[in-house]
Amino acid sequence: MRILIIEDEQKMSSYLHKGLTEASFTVDTSGNGRHGLFLALHEDFDLIVLDVMLPEIDGFEVLRRLREQKQTPVLLLTSQDGVDSKVKGFELGADDYLAKPFAYAEFLARIRSLLRRAPRTTRDFLFVADLEIELVKRRVRRGNVRIELTAQEFALLQLLAERQGEVLTRTFITSQIWDINFDSDTNVVDVAVRRLRAKIDSPFDRKLLHTVRGMGYVIEDKS
Template identity: 75%
Template structure:
């Protein structure tokens, strides 16, 4: 998923970009209100994380202008934490509000909550190269061959296919498929990927499921 972070503090920007990237989000950065508003209006994002205190156009102005054209979910970040400040932000169109300083775990939980609530375009059939994933019939084909997957293998493939081209970390995969905290001593993800790869890739010359060393896994057609 694509997140636009509009924040002018370099240390905060670096910290959040690193954390969100490790959580398998694609993060775009703007360090002022004008650039942030331009990106928010002209690109498609799943979420905007918006600081209120910005140079040039402040965050509330950015939010009000964005709401004239788009309903992209917006999470406000600010050091201003009075009730009046929160009310002003929510009435301007924010979907959630988080005061600085904050715990990263809370920010990530709020982001995930907003993304779950946001409407998403859902395709019935996902295609990557000659691989076809039918989400309604829960069938998988590669070329003319039908592939038999377990429920867990199908769930893993669906996650990778819905985010094709994105590198998904092991931590993110475990949180989505097994609903558990990642334990670096376990190989549950690696073992699951190995089983899935044996069915969708091993007998085909064009490999679709790739390992990105030190990061995770990505499903994409590199032919």
């Protein structure tokens, strides 16, 4: 099973990473809220260990944004042991809460308890016509042709494919992929879409990624 630790205290992060790895988990780490949220949204994890006090975006905000799209189990870690802090965490969608300092044995027991309760995802693939997106291994094919994408290109393709047939505005795409709001006149989304289209559409007769003038982009089979 794969676990993401979002913790800015290097000593704590290393300690938890070592313990969970020795317990046979696959562990990824992030040291700030913005990067951690990006990983949480665009990678598949069985559980997320989330510190509340983080740089750039705090843990509560990471949790709020995560719950808009995913229900990955989350264990909050914090030095704030007050009732109000706990209530806020649970109201935002935390599955469990552990105050620092804590005993590692309790931490591991809570991790295992959450994993036993969590439903496992059954969706491994997304399909748009002959375009096949393998989510876990992050592989893309059209027919028998393997398509190599960067991490950002894959995230953009996944976002479009998960909302197949729905026109996504540039503002929405930037908020989901880059987690920031660009000025409306920027062409960063257009450039990213153009690069993705060059890989998944241009070499093929059937076009799937379409521009909706004045609105945004949509991926669908219009043939």
